């Protein structure tokens with residue numbers, strides 16, 4: 001099928017490549033000409049394992065091309081809108097202006113047969129407004145469907161090609177049939193299909209993210225209680241996680257969630273629910289957010305407490321991205337903690353296997369170091385902020401020979417406490433052995 005993908009960020013770039021992998025003929029569009037140029041040259045503007053290889057393969061098979069405008073030799077049958085919906089304003093609401101403006105551009109080039117599909121995460125009700133606006137611009141009733149995306153950065157392409165489920169929300173049968181055609185190879189493998197109305201499709205994504213954020217903050221709340229009661233939140237998580245009604249995923253306490261989705265999506269959800277008069281129903285998400293932020297403050301307080309002050313103290317932050325296998329630092333807990341420490345006067349060195357490039361010139365107060373051993377030299381405190389496998393594999397004895405003081409805060413609860421202690425380290429694991 002002829003497919004067009006509008007917006008080439010994490011979602012759109014991955015989706016365009018995934019569509020080509022399914023054998024479709026894909027045109028990707030972005031306003032950013034640098035992004036368009038690099039995609040055409042086989043380079044993705046962010047770190048995502050496997051994506052660049054798949055992109056090059058698709059380019060060499062002429063299944064995908066990228067451009068700034070909508071001029072096409074043959075019109076697309078399905079157009080996916082994958083532009084950003086960042087947080088806006090102090091109330092945390094989502095900025096849907098990119099979606100509306102992309103929709104306006106799309107409406108100028110489509111025919112009544114074209115199926116437009118929203119994939120961006122939007123406040124419930126956005127699709128209806130978008131359909132009305134597009135229909136007005138196009139001069140005919142535009143076919144619009146919603147198809148939320150659940151990919152996780154770090155495994156984005158794999159998640160796109162082997163999703164747990166496909167959710168299709170539509171107002172008409174023709175649109176849902178076309179989408180089922182798009183996803184035929186995936187559906188033929190028995191992937192569950194959930195067909196719903198459009199508001200449900202919009203809500204599914206924010207509800208899923210709200211649930212995941214709540215699970216993380218739940219175990220972090222347990223960690224807070226564990227820290228003042230001498231209990232162990234890691235063992236507690238293990239014990240409750242065996243109950244398959246609870247499950248052990250997203251149940252490891254630490255410095256909390258971040259990234260370009262969860263934090264902004266729960267805030268946007270609260271703001272939209274309030275607009276609709278259902279604010280009380282999701283007001284608990286404000287607590288979820290507060291618990292999440294409080295873990296970051298906790299690490300800063302611990303660092304200060306352990307070192308008797310922060311001014312001019314040498315601290316190494318291991319990891320900057322919000323999760324491993326990604327260089328995405330949007331609302332990253334590790335970066336936020338590093339900045340808070342630097343703000344308090346500490347000399348903070350940052351290391352990350354891939355994210356230093358993406359940091360560019362931003363935050364000059366942070367000292368960059370590409371080499372892990374050089375980064376460790378003479379540090380008084382090490383904080384593990386992102387659970388890259390490279391950090392899990394650190395040999396504590398040799399690493400300990402480099403630092404000035406063998407003190408580490410494991411912000412992700414991934415290090416082998418006994419091994420680090422045996423190598424002479426004082427290891428503080430959140431929710432485990434932090435006693436006031």
Ligand SMILES: NC(=O)c1ccc[n+]([C@@H]2O[C@H](COP(=O)([O-])OP(=O)(O)OC[C@H]3O[C@@H](n4cnc5c(N)ncnc54)[C@H](O)[C@@H]3O)[C@@H](O)[C@H]2O)c1
Nearest residue numbers: 007008009010011030031032083084085098102120121149
């Ligand atoms: N990042 C993820 O893991 C993920 C997963 C699922 C859903 N989502 C959702 O997908 C959406 C996009 O997220 P992202 O992380 O890819 O955002 P992003 O900011 O990385 O990318 C958005 C892209 O859209 C482009 N753009 C904006 N307006 C445009 C227009 N009118 N025409 C063409 N291009 C335009 C921008 O230049 C940018 O390249 C958001 O709603 C997000 O919540 C993201």
